[in-house]
Amino acid sequence: MHYEGNIIRPPSEANSILLQITVGCSRNKCTFCGTYRGERFRIKPDEVIWEDIDFAARYCKNQRRVFLCDGDALIIPHRRLLRILEAIKEKLPWVTRVGLYANAKSLKMKRAEELKQLQAHGLGIAYMGLETGDDVTLKSINKGSTASEMIDMGRKAGEAGLKLSITVLLGIAGRHRSAIHARETGRVLSAIDPAYVGALSLMLIPGTPLCQDFDAGRFEMIEPIEMLQELRTMLEHTHLTRGLFHANHASNYLPIKARMPKEKAATLELIDAALMGKVKLKPEFMRAL
Numbered sequence: 001m002h003y004e005g006n007i008i009r010p011p012s013e014a015n016s017i018l019l020q021i022t023v024g025c026s027r028n029k030c031t032f033c034g035t036y037r038g039e040r041f042r043i044k045p046d047e048v049i050w051e052d053i054d055f056a057a058r059y060c061k062n063q064r065r066v067f068l069c070d071g072d073a074l075i076i077p078h079r080r081l082l083r084i085l086e087a088i089k090e091k092l093p094w095v096t097r098v099g100l101y102a103n104a105k106s107l108k109m110k111r112a113e114e115l116k117q118l119q120a121h122g123l124g125i126a127y128m129g130l131e132t133g134d135d136v137t138l139k140s141i142n143k144g145s146t147a148s149e150m151i152d153m154g155r156k157a158g159e160a161g162l163k164l165s166i167t168v169l170l171g172i173a174g175r176h177r178s179a180i181h182a183r184e185t186g187r188v189l190s191a192i193d194p195a196y197v198g199a200l201s202l203m204l205i206p207g208t209p210l211c212q213d214f215d216a217g218r219f220e221m222i223e224p225i226e227m228l229q230e231l232r233t234m235l236e237h238t239h240l241t242r243g244l245f246h247a248n249h250a251s252n253y254l255p256i257k258a259r260m261p262k263e264k265a266a267t268l269e270l271i272d273a274a275l276m277g278k279v280k281l282k283p284e285f286m287r288a289l
């Protein structure tokens with residue numbers, strides 16, 4: 001495989017064939033993100049992509065899923081992305097699902113019929129970083145989209161038949177807006193009603209603008225117990241018709257996996273127990289991204 005730069009994928013795609021079709025992220029401006037910093041975004045040449053698909057056809061026969069890397073592969077022009085999905089279908093007929101990262105901008109650039117066409121050609125899941133539903137925080141982290149654009153684009157993906165997995169970031173609003181961030185994020189998640197929600201705890205990445213703000217005293221990191229309170233408020237305000245709300249990433253202090261809506265009440269009770277000191281939190285040294 002012709003891998004370049006940082007290859008990242010969602011935890012749930014650990015066993016997938018990682019097919020890198022773009023390098024970097026077309027936005028690359030979010031203040032907390034260091035994944036592709038300094039990397040110039042580009043779509044990889046077709047011949048390199050075809051060679052990697054041929055490689056997977058020979059050596060990846062036991063992997064049932066494909067994840068299209070990097071940052072927001074959905075940004076690729078429609079016909080080109082369709083050709084890639086067709087090639088996957090033809091050369092890797094055992095693959096049952098293709099996934100990729102998407103953001104509000106790349107979803108906006110695709111018409112509803114185009115998303116449906118991609119879904120019909122094997123695209124099964126899109127992973128979208130919401131981070132927060134609070135407009136003030138979205139602006140300050142330079143996410144490039146408003147909460148209402150996130151809702152519209154998330155719904156558009158769902159209506160096209162794509163499964164949606166949304167990540168949110170505990171601590172991203174700092175101390176002052178923590179409660180607003182938690183409530184607004186719950187509101188936006190409820191409006192999108194995705195199949196999966198993953199709440200990660202913010203970790204500062206050296207060299208990012210957010211880390212520089214922290215060093216200069218312009219951004220306040222909240223304490224683990226405050227993150228847990230934020231998670232509680234967020235979950236309380238999240239009303240999903242089905243799906244999973246989890247916070248079991250390595251960066252989280254208390255692993256949570258709630259099938260919604262039936263396990264929501266019990267999960268809130270578990271968080272309350274932890275807030276009262278009756279459940280142990282993950283020690284700092286065990287946190288790692």
Ligand code: SF4
Nearest residue numbers: 025028029030033071
């Ligand atoms: S958070 Fe996502 S959209 Fe923002 S710069 Fe990082 S990879 Fe790109």
